[in-house]
Amino acid sequence: MHTENRDEMRERIIEAALKRFTHYGASKTTMNEIADDMHCSKASLYYYFPDKHALHLAVLEKAGEMYFQEIEQSAATAATAQDALLDMIPVRHNFARRFCRLELFKVLKDKQLLHSDETFRLAREKETALVAGIIRKGVATGELVTDNPDQIAALYIQSMIGLRLSLSARELTDDISEEEFELVRQWQVQLADIFIKGLKS
Template sequence: MHTEAKDEMRDKILEAALKRFTHYGASKTTMNEIADDLHCSKASLYYYFPDKKAMHLAVLERIAESYFQQMEKEAAQVKSASKALYNIIDLRKDFISKFCRLEIFQILQDNSALFLEEKKKAKQREFNIHTEIIKAGIVSGEFKVKDPAQTAELLVLATMGLRFSVPDHIREDMDMDEEMMDQVIEKQKQLLDIFIKGIKA
């Protein structure tokens, strides 16, 4: 099979998996159902992915790339750094709302070496995006910050921490429902209010 055709088939599989996962949930979707949607054999799926978990991770990588591109676009066209930081939270909310059935937070508990490396890269990418926004705020005179990278890292880590500490009854391996997510987003915005006041020029 030519590389182009292989890539096209892989894309079709991921699109079908994303559609199923988004509608029914990843854990409730079977490889047979995805194969049926594509009118192909289950063996065809296993040619591209060793198991459903690998397919799930590939789907998450695809949507994560889109999410990061949206954030990077926000960081590249900053008019108000404060507004850009709030917009990042709104992007996060939209992303989680759209893909809440993908069991994102459950899969984040995967501690395999490969996945830990991917999580590390994703976290660094988020640090970099926030650093660029804070730098833009320094250039415009909006923020007064000595170390933008360190400040960005602190903001991202504090914001991420709220995901685990706000809901009273959620475990690390659970996904959030809409009510829990709204609570977390509200606290993230409150934290950002305080944070921005602290770095205003």
């Protein structure tokens, strides 16, 4: 029971931090403010997280879990591989807009978070595996043609990431305007269309 209570408290802290980070931005949020939101002491937060950096990473991991739940559900309900790939784009778009204040680039640059690279690598691999599964289903139904779904999926995801980062990679900033979000969405739709047409030939 004690372990369950600790797990529940840790989850509550992450949820409170996610809510505040999403609204105000991670860098503008203090541990005191999160503690106040939870009506507990700051020491209670430090019992579960050694510092704000660790909490920030836990929040990003939580957001990632939410993203994969949404994207897997979207892929599972799509009628075709083409629909599945195209339906993933608005999920990505809405997720990026909703959580843009989580300051992903700040974490990627932060040398104190030595395991952050591994976390993001695993997330990229998970998304690539999901796309590979969609392509395999498309091949099995005769909708798509390829003898290397894994390689195509890796190329597709890396290309999508490149478009996603292209507007902010110059200064590694999370500040992206609504117009830029929409431009990236349009680029991703065009890129998906090119990939799908190539796999149908």
